[in-house]
Amino acid sequence: MNDSIDTGRLTDLVARLVEAAGKAGADAADAVAVMGRSTSVSVRLGKVESTEAAESDDISLRVFVGRKVASVGATASSDPARLAERAVAMARVSPEDPYQGLADPDRLARTIRDLDLFDPTTVSADELRETALAAEETALAYKGVTNSGGSAASAGLGGLVLATTDGFLGQYVASRFSRSVSVVAGEGTAMERDYDYSSRLYYGELDAPETIGRKAAERAVKRLGARKARTGPVTVVYDPRVARGIAGHIAGAINGASVARKTSFLRDRMGEQVASAAITVTDDPLKLRGQASRPFDGEGVEGQALTMVDRGVLRHWFLSTSVARELGLTTNGRGSRAASSVNPTSTNLAIEPGEVTPQDMIRALKSGFYVTEVFGHGVDMVTGEYSRGASGYWIENGELTWPVSEVTIAGNLKDMFMRMTPASDLDRNFGTAAPTLLVEGMTLAGS
Numbered sequence: 001m002n003d004s005i006d007t008g009r010l011t012d013l014v015a016r017l018v019e020a021a022g023k024a025g026a027d028a029a030d031a032v033a034v035m036g037r038s039t040s041v042s043v044r045l046g047k048v049e050s051t052e053a054a055e056s057d058d059i060s061l062r063v064f065v066g067r068k069v070a071s072v073g074a075t076a077s078s079d080p081a082r083l084a085e086r087a088v089a090m091a092r093v094s095p096e097d098p099y100q101g102l103a104d105p106d107r108l109a110r111t112i113r114d115l116d117l118f119d120p121t122t123v124s125a126d127e128l129r130e131t132a133l134a135a136e137e138t139a140l141a142y143k144g145v146t147n148s149g150g151s152a153a154s155a156g157l158g159g160l161v162l163a164t165t166d167g168f169l170g171q172y173v174a175s176r177f178s179r180s181v182s183v184v185a186g187e188g189t190a191m192e193r194d195y196d197y198s199s200r201l202y203y204g205e206l207d208a209p210e211t212i213g214r215k216a217a218e219r220a221v222k223r224l225g226a227r228k229a230r231t232g233p234v235t236v237v238y239d240p241r242v243a244r245g246i247a248g249h250i251a252g253a254i255n256g257a258s259v260a261r262k263t264s265f266l267r268d269r270m271g272e273q274v275a276s277a278a279i280t281v282t283d284d285p286l287k288l289r290g291q292a293s294r295p296f297d298g299e300g301v302e303g304q305a306l307t308m309v310d311r312g313v314l315r316h317w318f319l320s321t322s323v324a325r326e327l328g329l330t331t332n333g334r335g336s337r338a339a340s341s342v343n344p345t346s347t348n349l350a351i352e353p354g355e356v357t358p359q360d361m362i363r364a365l366k367s368g369f370y371v372t373e374v375f376g377h378g379v380d381m382v383t384g385e386y387s388r389g390a391s392g393y394w395i396e397n398g399e400l401t402w403p404v405s406e407v408t409i410a411g412n413l414k415d416m417f418m419r420m421t422p423a424s425d426l427d428r429n430f431g432t433a434a435p436t437l438l439v440e441g442m443t444l445a446g447s
Helices: 007-023 080-092 125-140 209-222 240-253 256-261 321-326 358-363 413-418
Strands: 028-044 047-065 068-074 145-164 169-185 192-200 232-238 281-283 306-310 335-338 341-344 349-351 367-375 385-396 399-412 420-422 437-445
Touching: 007 028, 007 047, 007 080, 007 145, 007 169, 028 125, 047 080, 047 125, 068 080, 125 145, 125 169, 125 209, 145 209, 169 209, 192 209, 232 240, 232 358, 240 349, 240 367, 240 413, 256 321, 256 341, 321 341, 358 399, 367 399, 385 413, 399 413, 413 420, 413 437
Parallel strands: 232 367
Antiparallel strands: 028 047, 028 145, 047 068, 145 169, 169 192, 232 437, 281 306, 281 349, 335 341, 367 385, 385 399, 399 437, 420 437
C-alpha cells in the first residue's frame, strides 16, 4: 500500500511552494499536502453493490503578509511560482487578523516520532469482498434475522506532509482498515435493525468477519418486542458505543475555538469543577498505534499527553496557534489541518475508567434505562441542553429486562457531567473512547 504514495514527490512540492512564497513577497508561509488512498467493497444479500477506489493529494498554500493571510488550493502539477504570486496578491488585499501566523519556531517538533501508525499490508478488492460476504452470511444465518442492511469492508491510508518558512518539514502516514455489517430482525411493523463494526490501524487486529456478523445479529434480535417506557425521572446507563458520543460532547465543550466564539457552555469555567470527581478526561496525540495519533499537528507542533479534566476540574482547552493567541494562551499542539484552515481538535480522547464493572453498576439499580442508541440532533452546545431520541433496555431489579424504543431522554450537559460515573470497561481502540457511563437525574419522555 505504501508504494501508492510518493511522499518524496510531495515533500519536494511543499518545500518548493514555501520557498516560492518567500520570493513572491510573503513574510511567512506554510504548505501542506493531505494524502488519501482507499479501496472499499459493499455487498447486500450476497451480491456486490459497489466497489470503489479513491486517491487524492490535496495541496494548499497559506501565506502571511504582515497579519494578512490568504490561502489557495492546488494540484500536484501546479506551478509553485505562479501559485505563490496569486496567494500573496490575495493576502495583500485581505483584512488584517491579529491572531493569524505560523506557530512560534520554538514550538515546532524537533524530531518526527515513529508512532507505529502504518501497516503495509495490501488487501485486494477480492479479499475485501469475501470479508464483507462472510460477515453478512454469518448474520443472516442467525435465527430471527430476516434481512440485511448491507455489509462493507475497506482498506486505506492517509497522511500529511507539511513545510513552513521557519524550516519545518515533516510527514506521516497512517493506515486504516474496517469491516461492518447491518441487519434487520423481525417482520412488518415489528422489525428492528442493528449493526456491528471493527476499525483498526493494523489489518491483523480487526475483529473476524464472523464475529462482527454474529454480534450484529444478536443485537438486532435482542431488540425485538421493544416498547415505550413510562415518562418520568430516570437513571440512564450509556452503553460504550453511545458513551463515546458523550465524550465527544465534552471535547466540543472544551474546544478553544468554541470558547473564543463564546459558543461553549463551559467557556468561563477554566479551573472549576465541571464534572463529578469520578471523571477524568485525557488526550494523547503520541499514543502508539492510536486511532487519532499524529507526531505533529497541522502547524508542525508536537502535542503532549494532557489531562483535560482532572477528577472533574477543567484544566485545558484544545488549542491551535491562532485560537491560543486569541485567548492569550499558547498552543498545545491540537491544530488540525483541513486544507488551508487550522482548527483545534481532540486526538486520542478518553474518559478514563472507574473501578466498578458495568455488570455491578447495573446490578445496583432498582430501575433505570440502558441506552444502546441515540438519534436526533438535540444538543445545544451554547446552553448545554440535551434531548435525544433513544432506544435500549429497561433495567429492573439490577437486570436488563425488556427492550425500549421510541422514547426521549433529556437533561443538561452541565448537570449530566456532575452526575456521571464511569465503569471499568474502557476500550481505547477508538479516537474518542469512553467506558459505560451512568448518569443520574435525567428525564425520560415515553408513554
